[in-house]
Amino acid sequence: MAQADFCSAGKTGATLSVDAARLRTIAAVAMMRETEVLPLDRALGRVLAEPPLARVNLPPFDNAAMDGYAVSTRDLTGEGPWRLPVSDRVAAGDTRSITLRPGTAARIFTGAPIPAGADAVIMQERAHRDGDMLIVSEAPRAALNIRRRGEDRRAGEPALPSGHLLTAPRLALLAGTGIALVSAFRKLRVGLFSTGSELQEPGSPLRHGQIYNSNRVMLRALLAQPWIDLTDYGILRDDAGAIRAAIRRAAEANDIVISSGGVSAGEEDHILDALRCEDATLDVLKVAIRPGKPLTVGRVGGALYVGLPGNPYAAAVTFGQIARPALRKAAGLSEMPEPWIPAVAGFDYPRTTGRREYIPVTWDQRDAMGRPVVQRLGRGASASLGPIAMARGIAVIDPDMPHVSAGQPLQVEPLFE
CATH class of the missing domain: 3.40.980.10 (MoaB/Mog-like domain)
Structure with missing residues (x-):
């Protein structure tokens, strides 16, 4: 040498x-x-480098949160029940500019735009239909069952913070706000x-x-x-x-x-x-x-x-x-997970103090507080593969703890839950 x-x-x-x-x-x-620009279909699992701005409001218009009838609460005053003729039908994807005629109701479906003049949707399970008439027994409150324009994200505002992992739901959010490209860290x-x-x-x-x-x-x-x-x-x-x-x-x-x-x-x-x-x-x-x-x-x-x-x-x-x-x-990730969950020991373990110890554990029952009652796997040998392969989690023991007793609170990091 x-x-x-x-x-x-x-x-x-x-x-x-x-x-x-x-x-x-x-x-x-x-x-x-260092960054690169990616289309959404290639961005899954990547780290967002710059907050993308929403191109449109989400949702882009007031829409029905469920199937039912769009009404104006101004028509439902005094003593009920009220009878309203059904004047229109509005489905999702309807591009017409519809105005609800005073004193009437419109049949409406989930995701459909709210007609101008309507300010509530009565869910169909609570509506009674008699031919072309809607019979309303209880007046709804204003804004009931309506998703307001921009209530999720506003156009021009950041849709997501930088440093976030681009998961499937987050990519869906970006797509919903009209974003097609993102800046991701390499x-x-x-x-x-x-x-x-x-x-x-x-x-x-x-x-x-x-x-x-x-x-x-x-x-x-x-x-x-x-x-x-x-x-x-x-x-x-x-x-x-x-x-x-x-x-x-x-x-x-x-x-x-x-x-x-x-x-x-x-x-x-x-x-x-x-x-x-x-x-x-x-x-x-x-x-x-x-x-x-x-x-x-x-x-x-x-x-x-x-x-x-x-x-x-x-x-x-x-x-x-x-x-x-x-x-x-x-990698640029700003989200630091805190995976530790409270658990309770189901075993006794005398140990030498001085070092924080991590031991493989499993569990098949919980205590009255819902905490996993964990059982120790193996003898803690650092060369062992069987215990960690069968473990549901890893329990941490503080350096100055000389003995772990059954029933003692512990912190556990789940491995696959």
Whole structure:
């Protein structure tokens, strides 16, 4: 190995709390600035860069909220019941300019424009028809069952704020206001690689001492977002020079580089050496999290680097708690989800204090307050795949809690609900 490829590495510095490590990671990333213009049919799952202005009012005219009869409340004074001749019929899509004749009613259908002079719609279930006459027993209040012009969005006003994810309902809102094109942030470029000479891809034969690369499959799935452009660099063997060259190449081509494995300070863990040889700025080296040690976060050139542990559950936890919030900020997303829900422990668990712990849980019952009564899965080993695969959520335990008792309140992050 050339001398330039060797640097001394170690996990020095203060241990950070999970919250502090998350904030440092978010602070180390720059928010996306580059944009592109997309038609709505190509914008699903992208991040809105500029608030689009509504081109028309939504709805564009006063319309009926349900099937019934359009009336004027001015005709329904004194003692009822009232008898009103049905003078017209108005369906959705009717382009006529209709004026309701005084003392009459108009048969109207959902979405149809309200005739001029009408100020309420009596739903058909509460109307009685006698031939061409409408019999009204109870006078409606003004504006009943009418959707007013512009009550959803006003023309010229922002239809959505920037930084919002363009979901199907949001795209429908934009279409309803006449918007055909949106300015979206370009996709976040993310590079991914795994390190370890023991790794083989699923489907390949295993030799003694080798394991299948489950982290690659898991992280690719976690990164499969419409706002991410993912480049998978595959498996890097435990060779310091090759790892250093791969980190440099990935950092030049991506906004964020994520690796799994090789971030300890052992003789075969070359990530820290490579980062220091590349003059990386290391912001996070030690975190009080279980599972999740080791974890490394820094900057290599213009890219954020996140080195996740090699053990699968530890990689899943650190990705969710540390990496994902930074990815969302980098992509321009302003909405930060708060997925934690209140739950209650259905188990006893003595533990060592000092690190915030995340444990896989499941549940099939709730307490009297409607909170899930969670059961712990597995023994918490960071290399375990079965517990996290079967978990309905992840429960968090505070660092200074020496014992979890049945009935104790917990916070849980659901995994698929």
